[in-house]
Amino acid sequence: MLNYLLKRLGILGLTLFVVSLLAFGLSKLAPGDPVERLPQSELGNLQQKKESYRRAAKMLGLDKPAFYFSVHPAAYPDTLYRFINYYERQTLKNLVGQYGNWEKIEAYWKEIYVMERQIEALPDSLDRNSIIKLRTNTTDLFVFYKDNRIQAALERMQKALENEALANAIKPAFERLKQKYEAVITQPETYRLYLPSFSWYGFDNQYHNWFWNFIRGDFGYSLENGQKIEEKMWSRLRWTLLINGITLVLVFFLAIPIGVYTSVYQNTMADRLTTLGLFMLYSLPSFWVATMLIVFFTTPEYGMNWFPTYGLGNLSEEASWWQLFLDRAYHLILPIFCLTYGSLAFVARQMRGGMIDVSHQDYIRTARAKGLSERVVIWKHSFRNALFPIITLVASIFPAVLSGSVVIEVIFSIPGMGKLTIDAIYAKDWPVVFAILMLSAFMTMIGILVADLLYALADPRVSFQKKNQ
C-alpha cells in the first residue's frame, strides 16, 4: 500500500512538472509584451522611461534567462535575455534568424542606441519636424528586421538629414549606423544557424523562480493592475467554494436515494420514467439550461419574472444578516440548480447501474437466503459495493472547485474563480490564467489521489498491483 502510494505520488509529481512546463511554455508563446501591460509612469526622459520598464520587467521576473539551459543554434548568443525589452529581443532574434552573424548585428544594434541618445540630446532650436522624423524612424529600427523596411527607414532618415544644422550634429553617427547595417547584410554567416550549441544558465531563471514561488503560494502579479494574483483569488474563491459545496451536498442527498430506489423498483413505470428523465438531464448542456432559465424566468417578457438575473444582489452591508442571507440565497437558486442537475443525473444513473450489477451477485442471494431483511441487504450489502460512482464524483470535486463552474459563473455573473478565469482570458492577463491552470492541475491530482485511497477503503479487493486487463 505504501509502495503504491509512493508510486502514485511520483506520477503526480511528474504530471505537475509536465503541466508546469506546458503552462510556462504557453506563457512564453503568448503574443505581446507583458511588461508593457503593467501600469508604469509615462513621464520623464528616455533614460527614466527605460529604467521604469526595467523595474516592471524585474517585478515580473523577466530579467532572468527563461530556463535552466537552452539548446540553440550557435548563431544566437546565450545572453540574449539581457536585452530587457521584449520587442528588441524579438527583432534581434529575427535578425539572427536571417543572417546568423551576431557580432555584426550587435555592432549595428549599439549604433541604434547611440543614434537614439544623440537625437535625444539634440537642442530644441533645430528643426522640430526633422527631429521627430528622425526619432520615429530610429524607434522603428528597434522593431524592423526585414531588409526592405530597414532600408526604407534609413532612407527616410537620410532625407531628414538634408537639414544642414541637423546633419552637422549627427551625420557621423548615422553614417556609422548605415555602415554597420551594410556589414550585417553583406557578411552573413547562415551556416551557424545549423550548428547546435548548449548553454547552462543555473537555477536563477524564470521558470525555476516561477515554479518555486508557486509552490510557496506566491503566484506573481496580475498584468491588469499589478495586484498580487493570490490576493485576487482569495475573494473569488469564497463564492466558488460556496456554490460548489452546496451543489455537492444536494447531489449526494438526492442522487443516492434516487439511484438506490430506482434500482430496487427496477423496471416499474416509475423507474422507467425516472431513468429516462435522468438521461435527458444528463444530456442537457448546462450553459443552454442556464440561458433558457435566464431568458424565461428572469425577465418580464413571458410573465414569469421570478428570479433575479445577474450577480449576487446589491443589498448594503448594513442589512441584517438574515436579510442578506435570504437575498444571496435567492440569487443563488438558479446557478446552483444549473450546477446540480448534471452531476445529479450522472451519479444517480451510475448508482442505479452499480446497484443493479451488484444485485445479481451470489453474495446478495446468500444474504437474502439467510433471511436478512431487504433493508439490510440493500443498504449494507449492495450499497457499499455500489459506492464507486460516488467516489468518482468526490474526486472530480477538487478540480471543479476551480473550473467546474466556469460557464455558470459567467452566465450568472457570480464573482468566483470561473469568472476570474474567463475575465483573465478576455483581458489577456496570462499570469492569472497560468496560475489557475497550475492550481487546477494540482487539484486534479489531489482528487485522483483521494479517489484512489477511497477506492481502496470501499473495496479491499482493489488490488494495487499492475492489472493486465
Place this chain on the structure above:
Amino acid sequence: MNVRAEHIDQQPATYRRRVYRAFRQNKLALWSLRILYFFLFIAVFSDFLANDKPLYCQLEGKTYFPVLKSYGVELGIDRWPGDLGIANWYKLEYDNDRVVWPLIPYAAKTIDLKNNQYRSPFGPQRVESMRFWHWMGTDEIGHDIAAGMISGTRTAMLVGVVAMSIATLIGIFFGALAGFWGDDRLRVSRLRLILNVLAFPIVIFYGFIARSYAFAEGHLGWELLKSIVLIVLVYGLVNLVSKWLESRKVVRKNIVVPLDLWIMRFIEIVNSVPTLLLLLSVVSILSGESIFYIMVIIGLIRWTGIARFIRAELLKVKRLQYIEAAQALGMSQLRILWRHAIPNALTPVLITISFGIAGAILLEAFFSFLGIGIGSEVTWGSILSTARRYPAAWWLALLPGSAIFITVTIFNLIGDGLSEAMNPKGK
C-alpha cells in the same frame, strides 16, 4: 417471404453483422442514427441549403449555377464574369424570373437590414414574399437564424469528425503499441534503442529550434509539414541503418522494452492534465484564427480513452487462436497487428468514438458560447450566446440549444446502443 433474404440470414454471421443486427433491435439508437444521417446531409450540403446566391438563374440570356460556381471561384479554377463577384444577387434582374433560390435564401452572414432588431419567426417581417421569410427569425444585426443553424450544423459535424479522427489515429497508435507488444514482446537491439534515443534531440533541433525563424515567418501548417517530413526521414534512416547493422550481426544483445508500462504511465499523465483549462488557455493564446485549432487540440487531448480501449481489446484478441495461427505461419508482427489484430479491435472502439464526438461537439459549443477561439464563424454556441442580450428573442435561446442537445443526445444514444449490442450480457 423473400427466399434470398432468408438464405443470407442463415449464413454464419460475422461479428460485425451480429453487432449490427443487435443494434437494429434498439429502436432509440436506430432513430438516433437516422437523425444523424439527416444532420450529416445538412452538413455536407449546407451551401446548397442556405445561400445568398441562387442555385440556378438566367441572366441576360446566359444560364448560371452560382452556388456551384462559387466553389470553383474559391478553388481558383473559375471566375465571375463582369461584376457578378460583388453583385447583390437579391437585386439582379433575372430573365423571365428564371431563378431558383436555395431552401433558405440567405447565407449565415447575410445581413438583412430590413429585418434587423430581432424579428420573431411569427412576428411581422418586411419581406417581399413568403419565399424570403425568416423561418427562424433574425438577430440584432439581421442575420437569418435558419442559415446560421445550418452553418452551425456543418461546424458541429466537422468538429466532431475531425477532432475524433485525430484522437482515433493517436489512440490506435499508442493503444496498439501498448496492447500488442505489451511489456515483454518488443525486443530491440541495444544499438537500435540507443540510436533512436539519440535521434530525438537531433530531430527537435533541426525540426523546430533551428527553424524557428521559418516558423515565425512562413505558413505554420506548411512549415510544420516540412518539419514532420524531416523527423520521419531521420527516424527512417536511423532504423534502416540499425537494421543493416543488425543483419550484419554487428550487434547481438537484445533488450526488452516495457512499452505497455511506459505508454500507460504516459496516458495517466495526460489524463491528469486539467483538460478544460488547458484548452481554454491554448485556444485563447492561438487567438482564434479558425475553428481548426479547436478541433486539433481536442483531438490531441481526447485520445486516451480510445488508446485504453484498443489496448484492452488487443490484449484480448492477441490470445485468440487465429493470431497464434498467423504467428505459426511466420507472418511478421507488424502484418499480424495491421491485418488481423486491429481490424478486430476496431468495432468496439466505435463506442468510445461515439461518446467522444458528443463530448467534442459539446466542447466546441462551449467555446463558441464563451466566444473564445472562434473567428467569425457562425455556430450553435455563438447564436446561443446572443440570446442573453435580448431575452424577448426566445428563438435565439431555444433553437441552437435544442440542436446542441439533440446532437449530443443522439451520439450518446448511439454509443449506448453500440455498447449494448456488443455486450448483450451486460444488461
